[in-house]
Amino acid sequence: VNVGxxxxxxxxxHLGHLSIADAAMAQAALERVLFIPARHPRLKHAEPSASVDQRLEMVRLAIEDHPRYQVCDIEAHRPGPTYTVDTLVELSxxxxxxxxxxxxxxxxVLRQLDRWKDPEQVLGLCMLLVMDRPGEGDFNWDGFYERVPWAKGRVQVVTAPMVDISATKLRRQAAAGEMLTGQVPDAVAKYICKQRPYLKDWEERTES
Structure with a gap:
């Protein structure tokens, strides 16, 4: 059974995330896809604006009409930085x-593979499904495999649509009280409108 x-x-x-899951499901014969919100990803310096519980709830709402998509909280309350290898070991x-x-x-993200914690172990635990989206330019595969030869045979490329949605822009729009209809699932748009998880972003901008 293949699980993404x-x-x-x-x-x-947002809808870009769902389009990625749809492409992976269709092209890699996945039985299901696990959406795993990170408490704090190691390679991102800024803290997420919404709390981890709010982000878990938004994912639940986003996938409620997709029976083969599931939300997984395995990283949500793990202390310290989030490492992919730890998640894969636990899931396996x-x-x-x-x-x-x-x-x-x-x-x-693939370009940073050699910066991950225990990248060779990661590739022993999973296949990588790499999203190839229009407009991202050519990727130097020969150079990549010269740098990380142990990735050969462990990478599958999936063609995904380019969905031009920026999470940063969405947070700004939400903080200003704008509706996000057409960019996030309707249930998520309603949740953000009601719960205002990005209100503090607006308050910080107006105070600065």
Whole structure:
């Protein structure tokens, strides 16, 4: 059974995330996709604006009509920085040897693979599903495999649509009280409108 893993801050989750999951599901014969909100990703310096519980709830709302998508809180309350290898070890033990894990990521993240914690162990625990989106430019695969030869045979490229949605822009719009309809699932737009998880972003901007 092939299971996809889509991690991120999801601050907030938006239609671009769902399009990535859809492409991975269709092209890699995935049985399901786990959405895993990170408490604080190691390679991102800024703290997420919404709390981890708010981000978990937004993901739940975003995927409620997708029975093969699931939210997983394995990283949500883990102390310290989030490392992919720790998540994969925990998931592998929990799901068992009959499950094949596919870690979904973008070209920009793949470029940093050698900066990950225990990257060779990561590639022993999962396949990488790399999103190839229009407009991202050519990727130097020969140079990549020269730098990380142990990744050969562990990377599958998936063609994904380019969805031009910026989480940073969404937070600014939400902080200003604008509706995010058409950029996030309707249930998420309503949640943000009601709960105002990005209100403090607006307050900080107006005070500065």
């Amino acid at each position: 893993i889509l991690g991120g801050t999801f601050d907030p989750v 033990a929990k799901l068992g040897p009959a499950i094949n894990l596919y870690f979904i990521l973008g070209i920009d």
